[in-house]
Amino acid sequence: TQLLEQSPQFLSIQEGENLTVYCNSSSVFSSLQWYRQEPGEGPVLLVTVVTGGEVKKLKRLTFQFGDARKDSSLHITAAQTGDTGLYLCAGARAAGNKLTFGGGTRVLVKP
């Protein structure tokens, strides 16, 4: 049983379309991180959110942390082929503590 559930598991869209990935849990996290992972590589940190209701923007990516700090979403506007990859959310129960990962969402952006 995964503590963090990501949906959808797979998303295929055309370049220029928008997409949203969800990360849900019944547990409260002190912080939540989003990573992108390319095949054969380690996850690369995109953003960390720590405050309930927080919204962070990174160019075309918008990250939101739920008010109760149990869920998060990642929205990509006008997706590009370079956005293709595995998106992982990961939560920490306390500062400096281990991360619990979701199962990942594989995003394919077609030209």
Add this chain to the structure above:
Amino acid sequence: DTGVSQNPRHKITKRGQNVTFRCDPISEHNRLYWYRQTLGQGPEFLTYFQNEAQLEKSRLLSDRFSAERPKGSFSTLEIQRTEQGDSAMYLCASSLEGQWDTEAFFGQGTRLTVV
């Protein structure tokens, strides 16, 4: 490059052999984590160190697995008597104690294939 470094990148071994992986964290980071990732899944926590002390071990870490961080800098993960089920990507990450938002940075991983 001052990121997390892992060696080797790939390892193919025969079932029953022992293997050892190395992780060099970001130099000022005192926390070091090991995760395992199988195909199509998110990483799963194995163990972590604060300086040289191993503070937590997952139940996934059977007695065939041992991790060390002797001087609080680099770490090694050894798997004895490897089994085919050990085939996975082994990821190392590091972070800085006191960072309240727990930003962990990952290495490129070591892909282990047990044949």
